[in-house]
Amino acid sequence: MGMKRIAASFLSLLLAVTLFAPAASAAAKPVALQVDGERVGFDGHAPVIDRGMTLVPMEELFEALNFKFEQDAKSKLVKGTKNGLTIELENGRNAAVVNGQSVQLSSAPKQIEGVTYLPVRSFGDAAGYEVFWDEASRTVILKSKEVAASGRGFLWEVENAGNKVYLLGSMHLADASFYPLHPSIEQAFEEADYLGVEVDIAKAADPETQELVMKLGAYQDGTTLKDHISETTYAKLGNILAENGLPKDALDAFKPWVVETTLSTLQASKTGYEGQTGIDLYFLTKAMERKLPIIELESYESQLGMFNGFSPKLQEDNLLAVLNNFDQVDDSVTAMADMWKTGNDAALLELVQEMGKNEEFNKAMLVDRNIAMTDKIEGYLKGQKSSVYLIVVGAAHMAGDIGIVNLLEEKGFTVTRK
Template identity: 45%
Template sequence: MKKLSASIVSLALLTSLFSAVQAADNSLSVQLNGEQIQFSESEPILENGVTLVPIHPVMEKLDVKVIWDEATQTVTGTKGSSSLSLQVGSTNAMANGTAVTLEVAPKLIRNVTYVPLRFVAETTGYQVAWSPSLHRVTLTSKQQSEGGRGFLWKIENMGNTVYLLGTMHLADDSMYPLRPEIENAFNTADYLGVEVDLMKGASEESQKLIADLSVYKDGTKLQDHISAETYKKVTAFLKAQGLPENSFDNFKTWFVEKQILYIKSSQGEHKPDMGIDRYLMEKAYKAKKPVISLENMELQFQAMNNYSDSLNERLLLQNLEPGSPNPPTPDVSVDVLAKMWSEGDYNALTEASKFIGWDTELLKSSIDDRNAAMVEKIKGYLNSDKKETYFIGVGSLHMLGDMGIVPLLEKEGFKLERQ
C-alpha cells in the first residue's frame, strides 16, 4: 500500500485499539533487518516483559563470536570493538567493559542457553523495537539506517520545559535510530505525552463505548448506509483478505473504514507497530517514565461516530481505492510523508499543513478541534509551578498550518526553538 490520505495517517494510531477482524498471532518472532530469524526446536520466550532467545541462532545471525565456559556457565561474545559477558543465573553482566544489571538472568532450558535479546543486540550495535500487538522483536543494524531527523521544538517557561516532537504514526526501520537530540530530549524528560497511551490497552469503559457506538441498533446494516457500489468494494476487500463477505454488515461505516485502514496499514511497508509514537511509548514504559494522554479516547470515538454519512462513505472509498472521486483529502503518498519526516524538511511540512483540498468537516474535527484541546494541555504544563520537563510526541501534521500546535502556542506568547 503506497497511499493513505493525510487525515487517515493522523488518526492511524487509534485504529490498533479495536481491530475486531485482524487475525491474532501470539507466537513470538524476531526479525533482523526485515528477515525473520528461524529457530529450530527452541523458540524465544517472554519472561517478565523480557525476550529471552536461544543463544546460538541469534549470535550467529548477529555475527557475534561466542565463547562458552562450561565450568562457570559464562557466555562471552565479541563483535568488532563490542564485547559482552553473561553468566547463567546471574543478573550481573558486562557490556563493552561496563558493568550492568540485567532485568532477567540468562538461563538453561532443556540444555539450551537463553539470553536477554535486547541486551545482546544493543550491546553489539543494533536498534531494537518491540511490537506487543504482533509479538515481534525487530532488530535493525544501525549502520544500515541513516535514521530520522523528525521535527523537534523546545519551549521553556517558568522553569518548565516542553520538547515537542512531530511524529509519524506509520513508520519503518529506515526511520531509526532517531537523532541524538531527540533521544537526549526524551531521556531528560520527567513525562512522555502522546495523543493516546495505547500501551495500557483500551479500558473496560472504552471497550463498552466502542461496542455501543460501532454497531447499528435500528435494524439497519452497513449496506443500508452506503451505495451498492461501495458495498461491493467492501465485500471484495473482505474476500481478498480471506474473511467472510458479511463480516462488516452490522458495523457502522466509520468503524468499517478504521478496520480496513488498520488491515491495509499493517500490510504496507510503513506499519503502525513501527511508528515513532509506539517506539516512544515502549521506551517510556521500559524506563518507567510516566505516560500522559493529551486526548480523550472516548471523545475521538464519538467525534468519528458523528461524521455525516456522506463524509463517512467518502473516507471509506478513499481508503479502499486511493484516487476515488471526490475524496475528503488529497491522496498523499506515505513514502513522501516518511521522506519529509526522515529529512526533517520543515518547508515540506509547512506545505502539507496548508490542508488544501480537505473536507471542512473533517479538517475541523480531526485537526483544528484536536489541536486546540492539546494546546490547552501543553499550556498547563508550561505554566505550572512544578518546574518539570515534558517530552510530547504528536503526529507531524498537527504541528504547523493556521491551526497548528506550534503557531497556536506562539500566539499565546511562548517562544519555540527548533532543535
C-alpha cells in the same frame, strides 16, 4: 488519491491499531531475528514473546552480534567481549555490567527448556544497536548505531521556568527504513523524565478498550451498515470484501468510520507500513523498559468519540474515498513517509492545508484537538518540578497556523526546530 485522504488515513490508523490489536498479537508466525540486514538462524530454540518482551537464546544472540562468548558454569556468570566492549550477565539478575557500569535489563536472563534467553531490546541497546519490531514479518530488527540515521522527523524544543518539552511529530505507521532515528530524537528521549503520547496504544487490547470500540463503533439499534450508506457505496464495499476472501456482509455490524479504519489498515499493510513499527509504539516500548512515566494527552473515549461524532455524510465520504482507491498502490503514501524521514517542513504544511479544506474534518481532527493538547503542554512548561518531557503526537498536529507549534508561540513561548 488526494493528500487529504492520505492524511486522514494516517491519522486515523492510530485508531486502527487500537481496533485490531488483538488480531495482530494472535499472529501465528514464529518470531525471527535480523541483525544489520542478515536473518539469524536458530538450532531448535527460536525467540519467544514473554509478557510483551521478546526473548532470544543467549548464545545465538552473542554469536549474531559478533561477541566473543565465555560462560562460567560454577558462578553462572556470562561474559561477552567485542571491540573494547565487555558485557557481563548473570542468570536471575536483571542487570548487566557494561564496561564496569551496571545497566538495567527489562528482565533477567531466563531459562526456557534448559536454554538461557535474554531480553533482546535492552541487551541490543547495551551492545550498541537500535532495536525495533516489524509486525508484518514478526521480526526483531537490530541495526548498528553506526549506520546513518534514516529518520530526521519533526522535532522542536521549548523551555520555560526550568522545564523543557521536546515536541516530536510522529508517523503512527512506519517500516524498517525509518530506523535508526536521528540522534537528536534519541537524545531527547534519553533526557526525558516523562513520555507524552496521544493515547497509550499499549493498552489497545485491554477489555475496557475493546468494549468501548464495540459500544461506539457497532450499531446498537438493530440497524446495519446497509441502512446507513448508499447502495452504491455498500455494493463497492461488498465487492472489495469478496475480492479479499470475506463475506460481502462481514462488516455490516459496524459504522462507516469503523469500516473505513478497517480498510485503511488493510490498505496500508499492502505498502509495508505497520502500527507495530510506528514511532509512537517504538517510544512507548522503550519507555516501559525504562519505567518512564507515560502521560496520555487524550483518551480512547475522546478519540473514538471524535470519529463516532463525524456526520453521516463525512463518514460515508471518507469510506467511499478508501473504496475508490483500495486497489491502488499509491506513491503518495511513500511520499508521506519520505517527508517524515527527511523532516520536510514545507511538505508537512501542504498536507495540513489540504486537510483544512473540509471544515468539519479539520475542526474535529486537528483544530479542537490541537488546542486541548497545547493547553496540556503549557501546563507541563509551567510546572513546579523542573522536568523534561518528550511529547510524541501525529506530525500533522504540529504544522500551520492551527498547529501546536504556532499555538505555543502565540502563548509567548519560544519554540526551536531541532
